[in-house]
Amino acid sequence: MAFDIEKIRNDFPILQRRVHNKPFVYFDNAATTQKPLRVIERMDKIYLETNSNIHRGIHYLSDVSTRQFEEARETVRKFINAGNDHEVIFTSGTTAGINMVAFSYGEKYVSEGDEIIISSLEHHSNIVPWQMLCERKGASLKVIPINDYGELLIDEYEKLFSSKTRIVALTHVANSTGTKNPVKKMIGTAHRNGVPVLVDGAQAVQHGKVDVQELDADFYVFSGHKMYGPTGTGVVYGKESILEEIPPWQTGGEMVDQVTFGKTTFNRLPFKFEAGTPNYTGVIGLAAAIQYIEETGLNDIASYEKELLDYGNKRLSEIDGLNLFWEAENKISIFSFILEGIHPYDAGMIIDKYGIAVRTGNHCAQPFMERFGIGGTIRASLVFYNTCEEIDRLCEAIEKVKEMFS
């Protein structure tokens, strides 16, 4: 079946609006995605009809709420093909998820002199929590280098392992470049060295099928808001065997079993890691987003987004004075570029005036930008509700920018 782009665009009410009196073009999807009407209505319905705290009450609506929340967990489990429901932990987002693992896993398994491997492509969220862990424990970070296309050097990665390596933290798809990393292979390498792997899937789950068991990831972390779901939602998938071993991160209500002033014992998985009232409204909204993605079809989404990538690469590389960075072979539809002699901020300001939302700057990946000796880029990140016509509009705006600043 052909991809019905018109129908899809109608599913996202915000895409119908105008910005600066021009039709709105949203190319900042790596920062956050827009929400289909179904997600918005699902969350409205909760507040209008069923709101009650979960796992608490003996009353009717608390039961309804709890059931919906746990059904959402099952929806997520199927979506990433986790083995068990209780391996799916809800958090507020990828950042919170990585912090949780860095703290809990780090508390148990990382000590002085140990090493943690991350890559040069990481978002600050997958650098800083490990750095802080290293500071607390007296451990050190080892960084996988990249080539000029923004691809990880796998041979170098293999050399980084030692008897001191405790964990690898690796992005599945890089937010600044869109590069897809060969995570399955890299997890295999880590496991042969007896080291578990955390995968940051924030830019991956919405662009193609992720099967955590097939990848054999030990932790797989992602955000709801980057996959058409609500802000303030996220998931940590963790293997049961590891989650059982590591201590809880945050403590409080819901996650406890018995509390006396002398001692507290903790609840079973997944509740051990879900302290306090979870964002159940958001989580139920996230399940609606997943259902939307599945009905649209991840394979169809991926092949349509590949068309956008090819078309964008072609159109942008035709523009004189435009340097397109990191045309890795395997990537999602993210275009990162600079215009010769024009500051990205100036370009971004003018592009915005044409109703087109792009991001400029270092994209929360300063070490990465330093590696290439640039202060920042203009980034256009596209998803399946974008179109080739919108890419044409971006190209027109870029021509205007060039006229103004020449």
Place this chain on the structure above:
Amino acid sequence: MAEKTITEVQDEIIEEFEIFDEWLDKYNYLIELSQSLPGIDDKYKSPEYLIEGCQSRVWLRAEMENSKVKYTADSDAIITKGIIALLIRLLSGRKPEEIINTDLYFIDRIGLKENLSPARSNGLVSMIKQMKLYALAYQTKSKNE
């Protein structure tokens, strides 16, 4: 002729911008202004004078000359530099107390408010703060002398 007050210059700028109906013309004018700004000597483009924005960078220096604060500033982004030119025109060469107490309403009136939004993080908001801090420092210093 008496020197114009900050308020008078602000009103003058507002009037200048009134002839532009289109945003494009406003920005072209800012680009023009950026070219008229002498900028800052490369040797001062150092961390000491840097005001770091996430999007663009600004360098700012202040000196005291005949009881007046003289500013020089620069940016790596042209639009930011155009707005700097307006700020320098407004505040440079004035007594510290004038600078400290001024309310910069012109930016809103000429329709360029988004350039001074903290969310843009282009260094301009911090720059204005820093300009006032310099003025305050010079004022305190002259009182103590």
